[in-house]
Amino acid sequence: MFGSSSEDVVVPRAFKLLKELEKGEKGGAGLPPYLSYGLADADEDEDMRAWTGTILGPAGTTLDMRVLELAIECGSAYPERPPEMRFKTKVNLPFVKGDGTVDLKTLGVAQAWKRNNSIEDALNAVYHAMMRPECRRAPQPAEGTRY
Known part of the structure; x- marks a missing residue:
């Protein structure tokens, strides 16, 4: 049959x-109200x-x-591999390293990534x-503290 394929595009x-x-900038439909994301510098990041x-x-x-801010890096292996994420807002969570880096492996994200x-x-x-x-009751740094 023309146009059909068993392989994903x-x-x-x-x-x-x-x-x-587009989804991150528009938000609204489908984007949870507790999340937002976009390019850090659209003019400089081709x-x-x-x-x-x-x-x-x-x-x-x-x-x-x-309001917790994160830096997200979509390297050349993205989307085959998950983005790297680092909190800019200081947090005390077991899956966040001392420099703010999110350990996606401990969250199961890296292993299940498609x-x-x-x-x-x-x-x-x-x-x-x-x-x-x-994590719910983990003591946190003062609000506004940054890495």
């Missing part, structure tokens, strides 16, 4: 990132590598209603990890 990296940028993201701290946790996953999926994994019992 591989969307080029640039097109995938443009689609993610390869769409450097992104910034924010997570609104989950209710009922020691991060409740805090090409069709997105920056939103990675941010969502971090948000949901913040609600784990071992």
